Amino acid sequence: MNNAVKGALLSGLVLPGLGQLVLRQYRRGAVIMLAVLLSLAVIVVDIVQQALVILEKIELQGDAIDIDAISNAAAQESARSGGVTINILMLVVVVCWVAGTVDAYRIGRKKDLERSTPG
Secondary structure, three states: OOHHHHHHHHHHHHOOOHHHHHOOOHHHHHHHHHHHHHHHHHHHHHHHHHHHHHHHHHHHHOOOOOHHHHHHHHHHHHHHHOOHHHHHHHHHHHHHHHHHHHHHHHHHHHHHHHHHOOO
């Protein structure tokens, strides 16, 4: 498998930045990976906090914790919070994923061309 395909597949299907690491672009790969992992960590923390708030509201109301109570409380909470932070961080993840895949392919293509040209 050539470098371009290997780098693009690793960055596109496994983890953004991994293709750069395999292609020895360590700093670039680490920056992409760090941006994605930090964004995902913040998203998970925010979602868990929202879930705890929802469960606390259900408990305070004295309702049984069932799927209807959870879905109603989640709908009310999501309407209030807006989720701007999550939307921005999801955009960061998507941009890093696409840019990382394209960049890994471009780096791999360059390495493939250097290897194939005699000289």
